[in-house]
Amino acid sequence: MIGKRTVTGRIGFALAILLLVSFSLLPFAQILSTSLKHQYDWGNPSLIPQTINLDAYKELLGLTEAKKVEIPAAIQKILNNPKLPQDKKDAIAAKYMSNDNLFPFGKYMLNSVIFSVGAATFSLVFSVMGAYSISRLRFKGQVIIQRSVLFVYMVGGVLLMVPLYQMAMNIGLASSLWGSAFCLFLIYIVQTLPVGMYMLGNYFRGIPFALEEAAMMDGCSRKEAIIKVVLPLSLPMLATVFIYCFIIGWNEYLFASVFLKQYPEFHTLPLALQELFVSKNAIWDRIMAASMLTLAPIVICFLFASRFMKGGKTDGGVKG
Amino acid sequence: MTPLERAEAKFGWKLVAPTILILGLLILYPLMYNVYLSFFDVQLNGYKTFVGLENYIKLLSNTDYYSAIGTTSLYLLGTVAGTTLLGLAMALLLKDPFKGRGLVNAAIMLPYVAPVISVVFGWQFLFDPISGVVNYLFVDLFGIWSERTNLIGNPDSALWVVVLFDIWKHAPIAYLLILSKLVSISRDQYEAAAIDGYGPVGRFFHVTLPELYFVLATVVLLRLIWNLNRFEDVYLLAPNVQTLPIFTYYQAFTGVIDQGLAAATSVIQLAVLSVFIWFYIKKIMKW
Numbered sequence: 001m002i003g004k005r006t007v008t009g010r011i012g013f014a015l016a017i018l019l020l021v022s023f024s025l026l027p028f029a030q031i032l033s034t035s036l037k038h039q040y041d042w043g044n045p046s047l048i049p050q051t052i053n054l055d056a057y058k059e060l061l062g063l064t065e066a067k068k069v070e071i072p073a074a075i076q077k078i079l080n081n082p083k084l085p086q087d088k089k090d091a092i093a094a095k096y097m098s099n100d101n102l103f104p105f106g107k108y109m110l111n112s113v114i115f116s117v118g119a120a121t122f123s124l125v126f127s128v129m130g131a132y133s134i135s136r137l138r139f140k141g142q143v144i145i146q147r148s149v150l151f152v153y154m155v156g157g158v159l160l161m162v163p164l165y166q167m168a169m170n171i172g173l174a175s176s177l178w179g180s181a182f183c184l185f186l187i188y189i190v191q192t193l194p195v196g197m198y199m200l201g202n203y204f205r206g207i208p209f210a211l212e213e214a215a216m217m218d219g220c221s222r223k224e225a226i227i228k229v230v231l232p233l234s235l236p237m238l239a240t241v242f243i244y245c246f247i248i249g250w251n252e253y254l255f256a257s258v259f260l261k262q263y264p265e266f267h268t269l270p271l272a273l274q275e276l277f278v279s280k281n282a283i284w285d286r287i288m289a290a291s292m293l294t295l296a297p298i299v300i301c302f303l304f305a306s307r308f309m310k311g312g313k314t315d316g317g318v319k320g
Numbered sequence: 321m322t323p324l325e326r327a328e329a330k331f332g333w334k335l336v337a338p339t340i341l342i343l344g345l346l347i348l349y350p351l352m353y354n355v356y357l358s359f360f361d362v363q364l365n366g367y368k369t370f371v372g373l374e375n376y377i378k379l380l381s382n383t384d385y386y387s388a389i390g391t392t393s394l395y396l397l398g399t400v401a402g403t404t405l406l407g408l409a410m411a412l413l414l415k416d417p418f419k420g421r422g423l424v425n426a427a428i429m430l431p432y433v434a435p436v437i438s439v440v441f442g443w444q445f446l447f448d449p450i451s452g453v454v455n456y457l458f459v460d461l462f463g464i465w466s467e468r469t470n471l472i473g474n475p476d477s478a479l480w481v482v483v484l485f486d487i488w489k490h491a492p493i494a495y496l497l498i499l500s501k502l503v504s505i506s507r508d509q510y511e512a513a514a515i516d517g518y519g520p521v522g523r524f525f526h527v528t529l530p531e532l533y534f535v536l537a538t539v540v541l542l543r544l545i546w547n548l549n550r551f552e553d554v555y556l557l558a559p560n561v562q563t564l565p566i567f568t569y570y571q572a573f574t575g576v577i578d579q580g581l582a583a584a585t586s587v588i589q590l591a592v593l594s595v596f597i598w599f600y601i602k603k604i605m606k607w
Contacts (some may be wrong), residue, residue: 011350016413018423023488024428027442030453034445045456051329130339138325145336147601156549156595159502160588162572162579164349169366186584190346193339208582222331246578251435253552258573270437274556284445291438301435 017180023226031295037287042284056289060105103281105290107205107265108272112294116249116269119188123237123245126189127196132226134197134206165258180259181266187255192245199244203237205237243305247298270296351590358587361581365399375584388567391479392548395563398483400543401426406487409413409492411502412528414495432492440557443485447471478558479537485557486547494539499533502528538604546594564589 033047035057041050058062080087086165134146164187165174173179207230215225231238253270258265267275273290321329329370358375360368410428414421415418431439449470458465471477505528513523551565559566564585572582 013413019426020410020413021424022430024492027439027446027488028434030445031438034569042451045453052575057590064333077426109604125496126338126342129335133335134334135330139337140327141333141448142332145340148348148603149339149343150605152343153353154545154600155347155590156546156565157547158551158568159345159354159590160350162362162582162586163354164346165572166357166362166579167350167353169364185387186342186346190342193342197339208579224421247433251437251552253437270435270552271440273437284418284451287441291441292434295438298435299430302429303426306429 014320028295030286031291034284037285039283039285052274053285056283056285058295060103060289061291063108073096074095103272103276103286103290105272105293107246108267109293111249111266112269116186116246116252119185119192119249120242121246122189122200123192124195124242127193128231128238129201130193131197131200131204132230135201149194149197153198156192161254161258164255168259169171174259179265180263184255187259188249188252191252191255195248196241196245199241200234200237203234207233221288238306242260247301250298252293255313347519352443354583354590355587357583360580360583362460362583363489364573366578366579368580371580373578375578377586379581380590384562384567388562388564391561392563394479394484395483395550395554395561396544398480399486402483402487402542403490403494403543404539406491407498407539408532408536410491410495411498415499415502428495429492431489434489436489436552436556439486439489440553441556443481445473447481449473473560475558475560475562482554482558482561486550486553489553490543490546493508494543497539497542498532498535501532507583529544534604540602541596541600545593545600548593548596 030262034042034055036052037044037049037052038051044050057140060086079086130149134142134149164183166178168174168183173183211229211233212222212225215229220228251270252268253274256268256271260268260271264275269290273285275289275295276290277287357368359370359372361371361374414424422439446452447470449455449468454471456463456467459468469477471481507516509527509531510523518526522546549565550563551569554561554563555566555569563571566587568585571577572579572583
């Protein structure tokens with residue numbers, strides 16, 4: 001619109017695009033750059049490392065050999081004392097050995113995958129059922145349900161954290177490890193279900209009813225018509241919704257911190273990263289490498305999903 | 321009701337039942353339970369004693385609460401204006417097809433989908449007083465500031481870092497919403513305006529802006545709704561910026577724990593939020 005035909009117009013346009021893209025990508029470039037830098041290089045404003053340092057990645061992915069941690073001389077003396085029973089010696093030695101894996105990244109990643117993939121799967125199933133019902137079937141109360149879903153969709157987690165925690169406390173779930181994990185799992189389903197229903201509901205409305213009708217005339221029941229006609233037609237949208245729900249779970253921090261903070265073995269990635277950041281083991285290259293690895297699955301999912309999103313790009317757009 | 325209609329209704333209820341159950345139990349019930357809790361002194365272990373309106377009185381006489389409201393207002397003002405304007409600028413810039421638009425699109429969408437926890441560390445490093453490039457630019461290269469400062473460490477300046485972060489992260493979604501309307505404005509209208517003697521700027525004000533009015537209102541309202549509840553983006557980047565959600569979180573789970581007070585804060589916030597949501601459903605969705 002703004003005189004793109006002149007030379008100055010073209011240059012201005014290119015500059016604006018360049019500026020915009022740099023603004024969007026600079027923090028990512030910074031993360032990647034710092035994760036690859038040696039410590040002496042951090043103060044250097046250039047984004048290109050002087051020498052590439054892969055140690056942080058190797059450490060996080062468990063590719064380094066288990067280093068034998070040095071035992072201080074005074075402790076070594078005690079260990080060499082022949083009077084000390086062997087089992088006590090082992091116990092003392094173990095204290096100095098167990099430190100080698102400071103940040104079990106693989107475990108946290110697995111936790112995150114279980115929570116977000118699991119919740120997204122349940123959420124997808126329920127939202128297919130719910131969305132079909134409110135977009136296709138006629139019954140009393142349908143409009144109220146539709147509005148409630150939209151309302152619920154916009155109520156943020158912060159308004160729910162106290163009552164949900166207290167409810168979990170009342171029925172005794174919040175005081176055990178598996179109970180807390182179960183609560184978090186349910187909460188992730190609830191956080192993603194309205195989005196899924198909203199997106200799928202809009203999509204189902206766009207599928208011509210005649211297709212289902214034809215299937216039903218050929219002797220399919222309604223259920224079969226859904227499974228054989230509607231779902232195959234919605235595959236791209238189902239994938240998008242799944243990825244969308246997965247991303248929400250993967251990125252969630254608030255409820256993970258409320259329910260799982262005291263159970264380090266169940267920490268999800270956001271929680272673990274934040275704990276690492278405030279701990280004494282916080283080293284920039286390790287944090288940045290962990291950030292990069294947390295980011296990677298999302299970027300891959302996004303690139304995958306954006307191929308599907310050509311048509312209804314803004315379907316999920318009200319969230320966020 | 322014919323038997324066929326009755327069967328359809330029954331099937332409809334059956335399909336939507338799990339959703340109603342889950343959403344009712346874990347969202348609608350907690351919202352009501354929250355109102356109940358706000359009249360109690362609530363311990364972290366679930367122990368409660370009835371205190372009547374005391375939580376509300378305590379809250380309304382707490383100066384920190386008012387400063388949280390002030391911070392939240394500034395945050396909302398900055399982020400809503402910033403996201404909408406940047407989103408509009410992006411949509412105008414990228415409206416017409418050009419070579420490589422797909423790549424540019426993917427690049428500018430990335431902040432929106434990326435996990436908050438990862439990108440906050442990138443931002444923290446950018447603003448780091450010792451190694452960060454922002455201090456390098458403003459102190460060493462341009463000499464605008466006299467000394468290196470910890471912008472995130474100071475709550476006053478951290479608020480604006482958090483606002484900038486939110487604009488960076490959420491302008492893409494404003495861009496998508498505005499773009500989808502922008503591309504649907506017909507060429508005829510621009511041509512008619514050109515014949516009437518309007519230049520590019522005049523055409524923007526007389527054609528584009530009136531057409532976008534509705535979608536801009538949508539963006540503003542949605543940003544208000546989401547940012548009123550925004551927790552992670554603020555807390556993880558700069559935990560010292562106390563917007564209302566962060567204020568509530570601190571009351572509920574850190575230091576001197578007072579979950580009843582936190583519940584009261586949430587009740588007031590829900591009331592404000594409900595007005596926005598009602599407005600959205602009535603005026604924008606027109607349901």
